Amino acid sequence: MAQPRDVIIIGAGHNGLVTAFYLARAGFKPLVLERRDVVGGCAVTEEFHPGFKCSRLSHAAWPLHPSVVEHMELVRHGLRTFTPDVRVLSLAADEKHLALYGSPRQSQQEIAKFSAKDAEGYAGLQKALREIGGAIEYLLTMAPPDLDDPASGNLWELVQAGRKVRGLEEKNFYSLLRWGPMPAADLVSEFFENKLLRATIAAQGIFGAFLGPLSAGSSTNLIFRAVPDGNPVGAASYVYGGLGALTAAMALAVQEAGGEVRTGAEVAHLKVKDGAVTTVVLNNGEEIGAKAVISNADPKRTLLAWVEPQHLAPSFLQKLQNYRMNGTVAKMNLALSGLPNFKGLDANATPLLSGRIQISPDIHYLERSFDAAKYGDFSPQPYIEAVIPSLWDSSLAPAGKHVMSIYMQYAPYKLRSGDWSGKRDALGNVIVQTLAQFAPDLPGLIEAGELITPHDLERLYGVTGGHIFHGELALDQMFTMRPLLGWAQYETPLRNLYLCGSGTHPGNGLNGLSGANAARQFIKTLRTQRGPATS
Numbered sequence: 001m002a003q004p005r006d007v008i009i010i011g012a013g014h015n016g017l018v019t020a021f022y023l024a025r026a027g028f029k030p031l032v033l034e035r036r037d038v039v040g041g042c043a044v045t046e047e048f049h050p051g052f053k054c055s056r057l058s059h060a061a062w063p064l065h066p067s068v069v070e071h072m073e074l075v076r077h078g079l080r081t082f083t084p085d086v087r088v089l090s091l092a093a094d095e096k097h098l099a100l101y102g103s104p105r106q107s108q109q110e111i112a113k114f115s116a117k118d119a120e121g122y123a124g125l126q127k128a129l130r131e132i133g134g135a136i137e138y139l140l141t142m143a144p145p146d147l148d149d150p151a152s153g154n155l156w157e158l159v160q161a162g163r164k165v166r167g168l169e170e171k172n173f174y175s176l177l178r179w180g181p182m183p184a185a186d187l188v189s190e191f192f193e194n195k196l197l198r199a200t201i202a203a204q205g206i207f208g209a210f211l212g213p214l215s216a217g218s219s220t221n222l223i224f225r226a227v228p229d230g231n232p233v234g235a236a237s238y239v240y241g242g243l244g245a246l247t248a249a250m251a252l253a254v255q256e257a258g259g260e261v262r263t264g265a266e267v268a269h270l271k272v273k274d275g276a277v278t279t280v281v282l283n284n285g286e287e288i289g290a291k292a293v294i295s296n297a298d299p300k301r302t303l304l305a306w307v308e309p310q311h312l313a314p315s316f317l318q319k320l321q322n323y324r325m326n327g328t329v330a331k332m333n334l335a336l337s338g339l340p341n342f343k344g345l346d347a348n349a350t351p352l353l354s355g356r357i358q359i360s361p362d363i364h365y366l367e368r369s370f371d372a373a374k375y376g377d378f379s380p381q382p383y384i385e386a387v388i389p390s391l392w393d394s395s396l397a398p399a400g401k402h403v404m405s406i407y408m409q410y411a412p413y414k415l416r417s418g419d420w421s422g423k424r425d426a427l428g429n430v431i432v433q434t435l436a437q438f439a440p441d442l443p444g445l446i447e448a449g450e451l452i453t454p455h456d457l458e459r460l461y462g463v464t465g466g467h468i469f470h471g472e473l474a475l476d477q478m479f480t481m482r483p484l485l486g487w488a489q490y491e492t493p494l495r496n497l498y499l500c501g502s503g504t505h506p507g508n509g510l511n512g513l514s515g516a517n518a519a520r521q522f523i524k525t526l527r528t529q530r531g532p533a534t535s
Contacts, residue, residue: 004289005031007522008280008297010267011043011462011501012406014064016296017250017261018515019500019522021072024257026523031288032259033280035266035462036080038244039251040467041296042461043510045244049448051398052335053135055242056467057452059387059405060356062238062509063139064246068516076248077256080240080268082392084354087236087321090200090360091438094346095120099352110285114194121191122320124231124238129223130230135168140513143521144480144488180220181475184365185213185272201232203360203383208468210328212370213363217475222406224473224508236355240250240393243510249526254264267297272311276495292496294522296515298470299323299483299503303492305464321343324477325503327454328373330411332431334404335397335448339388340439354391359384359434369410376416378427382434383409401447406431413454415464419456427451472501479505490518491525498522 007023009016012034020030038044043061047053062079069075083102090098098114104126110128112119152377164496168176184205190200192269202213206224212218225234236404251261271279272291280288295302303320344353360366360383371380390402397403408431415423428451436442454466463470471477480488490498500518501507507514 004278004291005029006157007031007292007294008033008426009294009500010290010302011035011041011296012039012247012261013252013296014043014153014247014250014261014510014517015501015518016041016294017247017254018068018260018512019294019296019336019519020073020254021250022256022516022519023523024259025071026519027108028523029524030254031257031290032254033088033265033267033282033288034261034263036072037263039261039263040244041246041247042457043243043247043393043465045242047239048333048450049335051500052401052403053098053242053396053450054333054389056333057331057457058510059389059407061219061237061239061243062511063235065175065511065513065516068512072250073327074246074249074253074369074392079246079249080236084236084238084351084392086352086355087231088200088233088356088358089352090196090361091342091357092344092361093198095435096196097342097352098200100200100231102229102236104231111194111197114197114360115192118192118194118197122197125191125232126230126472128172128175128230129226129232131168131172133227133230135176135412136223136235139479140511141228141517143490144482144505164167164269165233167217172374176223179223181217182219183214184218184222185367185535187219188363198364199360199366200358203366203385204232204234206366206370206383207385207407209473210324210326210327210373210410210412211474212367213460214367215370217474220475220478221473222509224398224506233356234404236387238387238392241395242393246510251320269308270306270497272494275311277318277497280301290496290518292522294498294500294518296501298325298465298467298501299499300325300464301462302497302499303494305431307494307497312493316484319527323471323483324474325465325467325471326413326456327463327468328410328412329468330378330408330427330431330454332376332406332408332428333450333452334406334446336404336442336445337403337447338445339391340404340435340442340445341403342439346389347444348390353388355387357384357386359438362474367508369403373410376412376422378415378430379409382411382430384431385409386436387532391520406435411453413458420453424451424453427453469507469509470501471507478507490521
């Protein structure tokens with residue numbers, strides 16, 4: 001076995017690459033191991049049909065936190081982003097579609113066509129979310145406190161976070177305390193009367209989660225998605241060349257800083273001696289020693305699949321086994337011979353399609369979609385979020401043709417009867433038929449398509465349970481409780497083994513903060529224990 005490495009990072013997803021960069025910049029020599037032949041994890045651009053490619057899984061950068069972009073110099077490494085004027089086009093059966101913009105004024109003008117009262121309510125909600133978001137963002141960029149010793153390590157950060165929250169206007173301070181545990185449906189009902197507007201915004205609280213709009217705590221996710229700029233329908237940031245261009249730029253930044261990235265290196269298990277991880281063993285039998293190992297994989301894969309159970313306390317094992325991370329989202333990518341014609345839109349309305357296209361006509365529609373998943377079946381009338389990135393990135397499809405990237409909810413990881421191998425065609429048909437209600441010519445434009453179920457996410461991309469966020473974003477699995485109470489500071493019960501993926505705080509979307517927070521905490525811990533690396 002070769003001389004032990006300073007640090008091994010398992011997984012070249014965006015958080016793993018962010019962690020590697022900050023460690024390399026601090027003087028460590030990280031080695032990143034990626035099981036697939038391409039970096040990126042769930043942020044990859046791949047061809048799924050000759051001439052057609054797209055962001056195969058995640059299709060939006062949430063957006064990436066500005067500090068990460070600046071520190072990694074991603075623009076210099078080739079990153080180019082696109083922010084559409086239209087954040088979301090919400091489709092309605094009566095063809096009275098609703099377009100919401102990045103510009104609050106434009107959104108209000110559109111909403112006023114339906115309700116002057118709602119236009120005023122939208123301005124009020126966005127103002128409150130913008131102020132609340134400023135306080136929450138600070139919490140997202142810090143390591144959660146150690147509940148056993150909150151004064152250790154990050155006392156100053158904790159004090160600053162408290163000041164940020166207490167610095168809110170009194171009304172918004174109490175709104176934050178009240179809104180967090182609320183169902184998203186109740187929150188939007190306090191501001192709006194139009195059912196399409198209500199559902200369009202409430203949907204931000206259920207995306208990627210095993211929650212419906214009537215579920216308690218779904219408002220927390222809505223608030224989190226509004227953090228970047230306070231927009232009630234969330235941020236919108238896309239990458240030219242697909243998200244694979246983002247992670248490729250990240251890999252270049254890691255290598256330039258002194259790190260090493262190795263693909264085609266799948267981990268089989270971790271060797272443990274005297275309560276400490278000492279060695280990473282690959283599927284080909286190669287063993288790589290390490291002073292520390294940081295896993296960008298989900299918590300269950302890291303600690304239940306790669307570590308023998310005798311090395312962990314039974315109480316910890318039981319808690320981790322009950323960590324909720326069964327996915328609910330399916331992804332479909334379509335190769336289209338032309339641009340679909342949506343009912344109610346004329347040929348000059350193409351710019352309206354440049355952001356998210358959403359099917360969430362009312363709260364009850366969304367809740368009925370969730371009902372199916374509760375009982376182990378996929379939704380016959382699903383919540384849909386789609387984008388057509390070839391409208392603004394011609395590199396993704398042949399001239400005159402397009403790709404459509406579609407999230408479908410709900411498609412539960414565990415089915416009540418049968419398995420996904422026997423239900424793939426039925427699910428694909430439901431997705432296409434749902435879209436065809438609004439774009440009747442869509443089925444005839446499809447040259448090819450691929451469907452990725454939660455089971456495929458686990459099998460092909462190594463995400464346990466197929467959960468896109470590496471675990472439910474619920475109140476009992478956030479901040480000091482992510483992934484588990486007492487283990488929210490990116491450490492594990494095993495010495496020298498750490499976590500940096502989306503199963504850690506804050507864990508929501510491609511912002512890179514789980515990786516950045518983990519790196520900062522890791523550097524602090526290692527320098528305290530043994531001083532900076534010398535190799």
